[in-house]
Amino acid sequence: MSDHNTQRDKYAYFSRIQTRWMDNDVYQHINNVVYYSFFDTVCNEYLIEKAGFNPETAPVVGYIVSSSCQYLAPLSYPVKIDAAFRVNRLGNSSVEYGVAVFAEDECSAAAWGTYTHVFVSRETDKPTSIPDQIRQALAAALIHP
Amino acid sequence: MSDHNTQRDKYAYFSRIQTRWMDNDVYQHINNVVYYSFFDTVCNEYLIEKAGFNPETAPVVGYIVSSSCQYLAPLSYPVKIDAAFRVNRLGNSSVEYGVAVFAEDECSAAAWGTYTHVFVSRETDKPTSIPDQIRQALAAALIHP
Amino acid sequence: MSDHNTQRDKYAYFSRIQTRWMDNDVYQHINNVVYYSFFDTVCNEYLIEKAGFNPETAPVVGYIVSSSCQYLAPLSYPVKIDAAFRVNRLGNSSVEYGVAVFAEDECSAAAWGTYTHVFVSRETDKPTSIPDQIRQALAAALIHP
Amino acid sequence: MSDHNTQRDKYAYFSRIQTRWMDNDVYQHINNVVYYSFFDTVCNEYLIEKAGFNPETAPVVGYIVSSSCQYLAPLSYPVKIDAAFRVNRLGNSSVEYGVAVFAEDECSAAAWGTYTHVFVSRETDKPTSIPDQIRQALAAALIHP
Numbered sequence: 001m002s003d004h005n006t007q008r009d010k011y012a013y014f015s016r017i018q019t020r021w022m023d024n025d026v027y028q029h030i031n032n033v034v035y036y037s038f039f040d041t042v043c044n045e046y047l048i049e050k051a052g053f054n055p056e057t058a059p060v061v062g063y064i065v066s067s068s069c070q071y072l073a074p075l076s077y078p079v080k081i082d083a084a085f086r087v088n089r090l091g092n093s094s095v096e097y098g099v100a101v102f103a104e105d106e107c108s109a110a111a112w113g114t115y116t117h118v119f120v121s122r123e124t125d126k127p128t129s130i131p132d133q134i135r136q137a138l139a140a141a142l143i144h145p
Numbered sequence: 146m147s148d149h150n151t152q153r154d155k156y157a158y159f160s161r162i163q164t165r166w167m168d169n170d171v172y173q174h175i176n177n178v179v180y181y182s183f184f185d186t187v188c189n190e191y192l193i194e195k196a197g198f199n200p201e202t203a204p205v206v207g208y209i210v211s212s213s214c215q216y217l218a219p220l221s222y223p224v225k226i227d228a229a230f231r232v233n234r235l236g237n238s239s240v241e242y243g244v245a246v247f248a249e250d251e252c253s254a255a256a257w258g259t260y261t262h263v264f265v266s267r268e269t270d271k272p273t274s275i276p277d278q279i280r281q282a283l284a285a286a287l288i289h290p
Numbered sequence: 291m292s293d294h295n296t297q298r299d300k301y302a303y304f305s306r307i308q309t310r311w312m313d314n315d316v317y318q319h320i321n322n323v324v325y326y327s328f329f330d331t332v333c334n335e336y337l338i339e340k341a342g343f344n345p346e347t348a349p350v351v352g353y354i355v356s357s358s359c360q361y362l363a364p365l366s367y368p369v370k371i372d373a374a375f376r377v378n379r380l381g382n383s384s385v386e387y388g389v390a391v392f393a394e395d396e397c398s399a400a401a402w403g404t405y406t407h408v409f410v411s412r413e414t415d416k417p418t419s420i421p422d423q424i425r426q427a428l429a430a431a432l433i434h435p
Numbered sequence: 436m437s438d439h440n441t442q443r444d445k446y447a448y449f450s451r452i453q454t455r456w457m458d459n460d461v462y463q464h465i466n467n468v469v470y471y472s473f474f475d476t477v478c479n480e481y482l483i484e485k486a487g488f489n490p491e492t493a494p495v496v497g498y499i500v501s502s503s504c505q506y507l508a509p510l511s512y513p514v515k516i517d518a519a520f521r522v523n524r525l526g527n528s529s530v531e532y533g534v535a536v537f538a539e540d541e542c543s544a545a546a547w548g549t550y551t552h553v554f555v556s557r558e559t560d561k562p563t564s565i566p567d568q569i570r571q572a573l574a575a576a577l578i579h580p
Contacts (some may be wrong), residue, residue: 017453017455018476019476020474026201038265040176040178041455041512044513062170063216064216068211069211071213077479163305163306163331167331170456171460175462188311193368267358317496323472330466330468353506355506356503357467357504357506358501359502
């Protein structure tokens with residue numbers, strides 16, 4: 001179970017991200033908050049690159065309803081990291097992503113967590129079924145424990 | 146149980162925070178990542194203001210080992226928010242904080258979550274008992290469900 | 291001239307902002323980048339609160355074309371700051387703001403700078419005359435050296 | 436002159452940076468503040484990678500005393516950018532960097548600016564001559580108009 005969250009080969013998609021000077025906090029480590037910006041970045045990138053999602057015009061919008069992170073090892077700028085992405089659970093209108101952060105060339109995660117999106121209609125702001133194109137792309141990233 | 150997390154009177158300490166223009170994302174809402182900076186801010190403020198903690202010189206340092214957030218309602222700049230703080234659980238070297246975000250003058254939380262600190266020796270980087278002065282201040286913020 | 295930029299009574303509008311833990315960098319000071327988020331926040335707040343500007347629906351949008359900052363003294367979380375605002379120069383479609391950051395209760399600025407907005411039509415993305423309601427509010431904040 | 440600031444071949448060093456979802460503001464563009472974090476990142480990376488600068492232990496520290504940016508064209512996540520760096524002017528204790536942001540594969544800058552560092556002794560906090568190893572690395576990045 002632990003391996004399922006911390007190993008690189010348990011994830012479906014990766015985004016290489018250069019850390020920034022201001023990511024470091026007073027203890028010389030990437031601040032805990034910043035990990036969520038890595039998660040946020042890889043989730044939206046997957047939707048845009050693989051699911052044809054256009055944040056400006058899509059009839060649906062993904063709202064985050066919960067998120068979590070387990071921090072295993074510190075990282076520091078100027079390290080490059082790989083933000084990792086998979087789908088843990090795919091519902092009718094909601095999806096739980098599995099996310100993790102790996103230092104460049106490392107197989108074992110420095111942090112991992114979850115992100116849950118509920119898709120809502122941009123017009124009514126009400127939960128709505130995940131559109132087919134997005135659902136297919138998300139299904140392709142499902143990795144079961 | 147839900148009330149225990151979402152009601153203002155279930156928290157022990159508050160920090161009024163002005164949101165910033167860049168906190169808003171493309172959907173005109175405070176980005177999900179930013180909530181953790183509110184949590185981070187109120188936790189450290191409590192340690193500094195109430196527990197005599199000095200981040201530059203203290204012999205112990207608090208490392209975040211896990212965090213989570215449940216998002217209940219959107220917020221938008223220029224709202225002022227109250228970041229709320231309590232202690233959920235106080236161990237030997239670790240402490241779980243309960244945290245929440247309230248829009249100014251609202252009794253019901255827009256988001257709530259948890260933050261877990263492990264205190265380590267600044268010198269050895271190993272977990273260490275929470276020093277007495279900090280422990281007393283944290284004990285004063287314990288609110289049981 | 292120096293006084294014109296550094297003294298509190300040379301500014302027209304203020305926004306009290308609580309600094310955040312992650313604003314501090316490895317040198318225990320508010321990172322230089324963060325000052326611009328203070329400037330950005332007070333400029334947009336003035337437009338929203340005093341000029342009836344609605345970022346979601348207004349027919350014009352303000353684009354930043356240049357910005358600058360002079361850093362005079364370091365600040366550190368958990369200080370509260372006052373972001374200060376005035377209008378330096380009011381053109382047909384552009385406006386230069388004078389901005390500064392004061393530690394709470396300090397008369398002399400920790401930093402000051404300039405921000406230049408060009409107003410464009412949301413529809414055409416072309417520069418456009420500043421609408422009357424906004425122009426009047428900006429004119430009220432003009433403070434000449 | 437304009438060419439000197441906006442053309443890719445007028446810069447000495449580049450850092451590829453993946454933009455982040457939360458970099459985008461309500462107008463779907465990278466927020467003006469974020470450009471300074473790109474500048475900050477490439478300047479410190481040059482010091483660390485090319486000048487042997489260690490932010491934790493070096494006897495000198497670089498404080499930012501002024502910064503500026505000219506914004507020429509909007510950028511949006513998920514674009515990758517190249518943060519560009521050169522030295523404009525090298526003094527005894529201070530150095531002015533020329534910085535710019537290019538969209539991946541673009542020759543013409545989306546933004547350019549300046550950053551001025553004053554080196555101070557970590558112990559006394561007073562300005563100090565730039566140490567030889569750093570000075571040589573900075574001299575190697577001088578590009579005169």
